[in-house]
Amino acid sequence: MNITKNIKSIAKNVLQEEAAAILKLTDYINEDFENCVQAILNSTGRVVVTGIGKSANIASKIVATLNSTGTPALFMHAADAIHGDLGMIQANDFVICLSKSGNTPEIKVLVPLLKRKGTQLAALVSNVDSYLAQQADFVLNATIEREACPNNLAPTTSTTAHLALGDALAVCLLEARDFSKEDFGALHPGGSLGKRLYLKVEDIYSLNAAPQVKEDATLKEIIIEISSKRLGATAVLDNFGTLTGIITDGDLRRMLSNFDNLSGITAAAIMTPSPLTIDCDAYAVEALAIMQQKNITQLIVTKGGTFAGFVHLHDLLKEGLV
Template sequence: MNLPKNINIIAKNVLQNEAQAILKLIDYLDESFVGCVEAILALKGRVVVTGIGKSANIAAKIVATLNSTGTPALFMHAADAIHGDLGMIQNEDFVICISKSGNTPEIKVLVPLLKRKGAKLAALVSNVDSYLAQNSDFVLNATIDREACPNNLAPTTSTTAHLALGDALAVCLLECRNFSSRDFASLHPGGSLGKKLYLKVEDLYHLHGAPAVSETANLKEIIIEISSKRLGATAVLQENTNELSGIITDGDLRRMLTKFDLNEIPQITAKDIMTASPLTVDTDTYAAEALAIMQQKNITQLIVTKSGKFEGFVHLHDLLKEGLV
């Protein structure tokens, strides 16, 4: 097989073709699109998305996007629909039928059956003069000039356009519902994405000890506390209180040796070598935000406080274990 020498040019042409097609969709947004969004927002039933061939693949992805952004949706393969799956459609549902031509035999069989069910029907098509478009309540216009395929046959640009318009629909619904990041997190509890949206410092800091010494602690006490808790640092608290005064890290101990003479070391207290007013995070802070602070300041731990009182530490290793890095 002889490979063409202009592979990058071919790829560039494909991407340009599809990018231009998506940009043209902006001009096709009309009252029918708005009406479709409004109808779904008022819906008592579910959104059912259907298609055949490559359109079925796009339908399945749009269903996943709708479900993950607060719009209950089901996927129904158009071929399976006319062989029994049509039973999932209720009269309070809303059906989105995806088809490039809008004239495939399966679609022509399916549309009258859907109409008989009493469900509202939206056509996501690249041919607004098609049978599907003419027999739908709403038309989502995804017209393209041609496919990226050199033979203008393989669904490429058309499926990209359908997918993009589906995303636009989902995001419109999301914003109209004021669907927040917390709502999103409740539907995505697994994996690093979910953890970034719901995991908080309060879920992590109690997993290890909370190293702390008083302002008057001597050098031996400081070293023992840092070494025993194995976090590379200790908080410094006001005498007999939980009020934070500062922090001492391994680095502070090393820098101490350059600041004090050897004969002064036995008299050193925590207050002499601590860093006052250290960076802190509240227990209610999201773990991802704590990570961002560590990365920005190039540090490996943060003191955790609650209502201004010392609670413990959150360490970079805690975030690594949770897969946030």
């Protein structure tokens, strides 16, 4: 059958069905969910998330989210658990078992073994009347009406619901632990995401020159300073070393339109007074936000209120922040 004309409609229906299923989950956030969060917070062990089939894939992602948001977690495949991997679970660990039906053979074998260890167990299920739900200490209800698959077979809506409920659990734990963006950055040092969370202006600006002229500097001195330091601008300081302005390449071009006689021009006459600045202790992404908002390519850096140098957009590009 040729479905080309219906592709957009099919895709939209899938997204609408799954979105509606996720929204319906809000009706199932009850005391069991709240008590589960509290039990994990009180636990001295790790959170072990397990499942089989597509549930195992979702369990693995939930583990990654928990670990990255301050809750130590590990993944255990339910099939492997009953063939030796159960040894990874310690008595003080907390187990979350994912299953749509809650009645798969592997789960029925695994649950008694977990209870024998005395491990607390939460069931994240789409069938609250299942064996798993009945045996669990906490039930995280992810009931759905049907899969987005037209045959109501392929795990689609159910896995999406399980994933969303796992995210809700992780965020509740994150907020309960007062997990900050600094904490998040400490766990994500790699890549552009990590740099956004820990890289500071101080780590960048010191690698650049610090072009500066006095207020009475001549036009020749200004041009030489800007050209030699290769940042497209120079700071302007008074005789006490206080920052009073900035002169950019653009200021020089505008000067040519505003002055007929270039002799006797000083920095004070063409500078932009009270320039934008950023403290060296600020995060680099803050500098990027200012540059993007003001449509500029360089920003003066201060340290303790005193001129210290420049950070340039190219620096942020090199760090992968843009």
